[in-house]
Amino acid sequence: MASPCTAYSIESFYHDHHGWLQGWLHRRTGCPERAADFAQESFLRLLVRPPVEKLDQPRAFLTRIATRLVIDDSRRARLEQAWLEVQTAFAEEHLHAPSAEEVNEWLDLLEWVARLVQELPDKPRRAFLMSRLDGMAQGEIAEELGVSISMVKKYMAQALLHCHKALHSPSLAARCPALP
Incomplete structure (x- = not known):
């Protein structure tokens, strides 16, 4: 099969696999609208990535892209839910809702953390x-990423070191004024 990323083949690639992918996503999400959105985003990601010489298993490739999109969406939803819970707890503890300034400071902090991880x-x-959002064990992460557990440990150390350096950066206050 020719590369799905080239102009001459993306139309046929889309025609051949879009319906199947959307059906697969509908079974996974239980929502036809979300399935349609994820399918479209999957093909968009395919369009913007570097060309692939040959796809022996195009549906497996599309499934991997779509699965990552669903996981990212699930993480984002859990983050939003956690934020709502924090807001509710804050309002109950302080007997008032947070001020607009407090909300903006927390949103700045969340945005900074998201950029840091990105x-x-x-x-x-x-x-x-x-590990941190899904609560997966190192063995599960290793299996998902297709690496050894020792590589997962190295990845975690790299991520934690990156966060540590950012937290102790002299310019942190300028980048994220919400931090104490």
Whole structure:
């Protein structure tokens, strides 16, 4: 099969696999609208990535892209839920809702943390997120990433060192004024 990333073949690649991918995603998410969104985003990601010489298993390739999108969406939803829980707890503890300034400071902090994690290379970032957000064990992470447990440990050390350096950076206050 020709590269799905080239202009002459993406239309046929899309035609051949879009319906299947959307159906697969619908079974995974239980929501036809979300499945359609994830399918479209999967093909968009395929368009912007470097060309692939040959795809022996195009559906496996698309499934991997779509699975990552679903996982990212799930993480984002858990983060939003945690934020709502923090807001509720804050309001109950302080008998008032946080001020607009407090909300903006927390949002700045969350944005800074998200940028910090995005600075990591792909596998260390994914290992860190799987560990911290998904609560996955190192063995599960190793299996998901297709690496050894010792590599997962190295990825985690790399991510934690990156965070430690950022937290102790002299310019941190300028980048994230919400931090104490």
